[in-house]
Amino acid sequence: MEFVQFLVIGVVVLGSACLQGSIGFGLGMITAPVLALLRPDLLPAALLFLATLTSLTAFVRERHDVDWRIVGWGALGRVPGIAIGTVAVIMLPDAGLSLMLAITVLAGAAFSLVGWSPAASHRNMFFASSVSGIFGTATSIGGPPISLVLRSLDPSSMRSTMSAYFTLGSILSLSGLAIGGEVQTSHVIAAAALLPFMITGLWLSNFVIRRADRQLLYRLAVGASIFGALLVIAEAVRSALG
Incomplete structure (x- = not known):
């Protein structure tokens, strides 16, 4: 990875991890x-490694109110x-x-703006x-449908259950990719190189969350996601036409 390229990706990881820890x-x-x-x-494995560590950090911090039955049904549903x-x-x-990823991001942004909240039943979670x-x-982006279902839980249980689910789910996804031969040494090295940026971003979120407007941060995250997807x-259209 070229230094400038690595630095750009690292700064993006730092900023997005800060938003992750804040909202x-x-x-x-x-x-x-x-x-x-x-x-x-580097997609999706390198980012899944980082996502696993992020979810694990959140789980260790907020593990007390996990609804393990919902997590269990989620794990069963994730396998297929x-x-x-x-x-x-x-x-x-x-x-x-890349196109699949962009569509997923746009759909995720749309989900995040939808007010509808289905019941957190075992069937819906599956x-x-x-x-x-x-x-x-x-694509390494599997959060929106789970967030939609767990939105109906109380905030503490939602955060705990979501962090437990995504820790387990990311590990299962990495296992599936490894079985399919889609996890390479380069993914592990890239994730390790970007880890300090992610840790710094999560650490900064402890200060940002106390000082910044959560709604402003939320709009910033959604806007940045949409801009990146577009x-x-x-780029995909340009490559196809060029």
């Missing part, structure tokens, strides 16, 4: 489009989704995966997790 999302939705533009070969997502990574070219497994494995689509 609960941002790392995947913002960083994935940047990686799709600069280093598509992981299989489909892994096949997509194996079969689709980089351009196809189906939402299947969708999350497909896109979380193929850039990915524009």
Whole structure:
């Protein structure tokens, strides 16, 4: 990875991790489009490694109110989704995966703005997790359908259950990709190199969350996600026409 390229990606990871720690999302939705533009070969595994550590950090901090039955149904639902997502990574070219990623980001942004909140039932969690497994494995972005279902829980239980689910779900997705031969040494090295940026961003979130307007941060994260996704689509169109 060239130094300037690495620095750009690192700064994006730092900023998106800060947003993740402040409002609960941002790392995947913002960083994935940047990686799709600069280093598509690192997706999805390198970002999934970082996402696993982020979710684990949140889980250790807020593990007391986890609804383990919902997490269990989510884990069951994620398995078939992981299989489909892994096949997509194996079969689709980089351009196809980049477009899939951009569409996932735009759909995720739309989900985040929807006021509808289905009940956090076992059935809803199973189906939402299947969708999350497909896109979380193929693009590293599987949060929106789960956030939609868990939105009806009280805030403490929602944060705890979500962090537990995404820790387990990311590990399962990485396992599926490894079985499919889609986890390389370069992914591990890239994730390790970017880890200090992510840790710094999460640390900064402790200060940002006390001082910044959460609604402003939320709009910033959604806007940055949409902008990145549109850039990915524009680049894919340019490549197809050029």
